[in-house]
Amino acid sequence: MRYLPLTSDDRAEMLAVIGAPDIEALFEDAPAKARAKIDLPAHQGEIEVERRLSALASRNRPAGAGPFFCGAGAYRHHVPASVDHLIQRSEFLTSYTPYQPEISQGTLQVLFEFQTQVAELTGLPVANASLYDGSTAAAEAVLMAARITRRSKAILAGGLHPHYAETIRTLVHGVGVEVVRRPLAVDAEADASGLGEDVACVVVQNPNLFGTVTDLKPLADKVHAAGALLVVVVTEAVSLGLLQSPGAMGADIVAAEGQSIGNALSFGGPYVGLFAAREPFLRQMPGRLCGETVDGEGRRGFVLTLSAREQHIRREKATSNICTNSGLCALAFSIHLSLLGGEGLRRLALLNHEAARRLKAALDEVPGVEVLTPRFFNEIAVRLPAPAAPLVEAMAAEGVIAGVPVSRLDPEAGMDDVLLLAATELTIPEDIQALKGALTKVLA
């Protein structure tokens, strides 16, 4: 077998050193009844395995194969070729958590740079070394807000992605945080109702599920006046290149999905959770933190630090149970962002916004279609004269992946006729024309 270097001679020699008759003898502590032969196909060569996986891949319609408008928390963007090359460097790909800093400075310096980039993007002073994804980062933000305020209620705004809301509800239920989820709404981020003394935080998404962009300053003031924290969720990281940063608008904690920068769609994962907060909350942060220090000879170096917050030290009193995070996706994010720079990111964001404006203009011309989103970055919601779920299947048959029906995310929302569409720098005018044509045809 190509991945196993030991030969039968090696095995015989090693067994002799151990003093065991055969390998089976090394498993004698396992009960015999659990050692049944397992019925699975035999090993295969690279040719056969590649053929099988290619066959599975060929039965999917890639985003890049034609007009494509899905967003809703995962976005199709261009990733420079050098990013994927660099993250496949053996030294990045096949290393693990930098527990031994002397021989992990590559990963550690990347994490330090990543933390700085995330802090700049979110407009907050400190960021961690990544969490699993945006949704779990949002749940960690709620848990952190509850620890800081010693309060136990979280209000989720009506524009929060339903998967994020469900994830938060699931992950905070155990420790007794009550979640109040407002009904889905296109433009209700300003709603500051219900801010009682038991509220730890308000969670808002910007741009929200429907693409709506909101000035969060007035909300932040009211949340702070009530002694609560404002958690801002960002699912489209490219928007941070153009919009006011959450930190500048008064966010205390930002939980963001970083997939848009450097990472493939990959059917939903792996992605990278960005997590940033105000400085006083540093010791309540979840996950790993990389810090600057010096070595024995006074040279600058980096280490994992403040680990007394973490599970391997603090066990049941840790700030989170996370161990493995999204290191390689964070690397991809950081490389792509280093290539873009602030200027490149702004240019990229403007191209996204432009594509969405063109998309909106085209949809405005389709009879019976009403654009709902009042102010948007690169995503808009429309009301259709028919249910959206069967429509996207019909559109797929026409070769157009038209977007995400809200009913798929939340069947109870009473928004069966609402469709979410995103446009990015990869959306060309021909795609928009194809969408308009197919939509007109399917609705007729």
Added chain:
Amino acid sequence: MNMIAVGRPTRPEPVGPDASDPRGLVRDEPLIFELGGWSKTGVDLPEAELDAKDLGDLACAGPVALPGLSEPEALRHYVRLSQKNHAIDLALYPLGSCTMKHNPRLNEKAARLPGLADIHPLQPASTVQGALELMGELSHWLMTLTGMPAVALSPKAGAQGELCGLLAMRAAHEARGDARHRVLIPVSAHGTNPATAALAGYAVEEIGQTDDGHVDLKDLEAKLGPDVAAVMITNPNTCGLFERDIVEIARLTHTAGAYLYCDGANFNAIVGRVRPGDLGVDAMHINLHKTFSTPHGGGGPGAGPVVFSEALAPFAPAPRVVQADGGWRLEEHGRGFGRLCAFHGQMGMFVRALAYMLSHGGDGLAQVSGDAVLSANYLKARLEDLLTPAFEGRCMHEALFDDAWLEGTGATTLDVAKALIDEGFHPMTMYFPLVVRGAMLIEPTETEPKAELDRFVDALRAIAERAKAGQAEELKAAPRRAPLARLDETLAARKPRLRWTEESA
């Protein structure tokens, strides 16, 4: 001196003591903030024709203050940084409990096929039938290998898998009106176990360990009661031993109305040979980044699918992939205890893990665990006369030593670990499990050639002999051949500097 035709020496001149210092190749590398330009970019994008005036004050006036690098500068920066890392592809990486095995590149290639990498999690089901079938096939392999009837693929990593398991147990208890508040965990467990139990809302109580490194059945029996929701064990345990009383542990647990969770971090030791479902386990996560070789990536991403027993299957979370009417679809709502993350889990890892399973097949996977256990026992046998094994007898996939052998030498486990760096190896896991003083947990995995195992043994034996010969001071100065010497972790924690700022430059 031998000279070749062009007159270059073929043998180096004698050199001083610092000759092996690698810094000739490993350069000091500035931060991107010291290297890049504020208006520089490595991505050529057209300028947008439309502006963002429609956004008014919602847009900021100028770009975010982030430096850019041209492509050649970026390549050099990251390649230079990469050279400061140790990696499996360079040498043995025997980090116990982490299963640092070879990462096949076929798996990387497969994960990058446009039909698998460039698909959106919310595309219509009719356009992703291959992806859903792949998830179904992976599920089949995981259920067959563990002998368990249900699986949740979505957990993002092992720790989230643990939470998935405990939340299903909580839901099962709540469904029968039997609220419980305690979880029992052995003292030797990974830190994630108690941290997860706390996150799931349970009080944690420790179960003791016998002198030979196993769960103390008497202690377990004494602590079990109507308030215990779950017993969380690791098998093989973190001492590298198979819990031979596992069937009795399961019986006691079930008799008390609790469920048995198994931390599957060490599944590599038994994959293809022993089915946890036959041992009475109710839920177990499987770290695809350990047993099924998806790359560790400098800290992640991982994936932690959870298999369930019949009793817990109805409580598995959304989403589930199901086959019906000749096609595949996703159940994204209803049933189960909720949702662990947006979308459907770590698809990129599913592709790699399935490629790995298909490559090995059922027969190859049995050889994987066989060789992993053989290699660990070989290391143990070759080291036990000089080092002190924490427990007598054979081990499973990792060999555990304590620091009794260092007594009186002045050297510590940390010194031995750092000295290994100078010999070109990543150190073993140190000071874990907590139940063994100065623990050194060595997991070689099945992908090491015998010559590499021998090289490691020779290096560790030489270090041990130096320690015993009174050369502790030398070991304390290690590493000398790494890009940096030992780092000041106290300073890092006392005055945290977690980001670059202009003032700090």
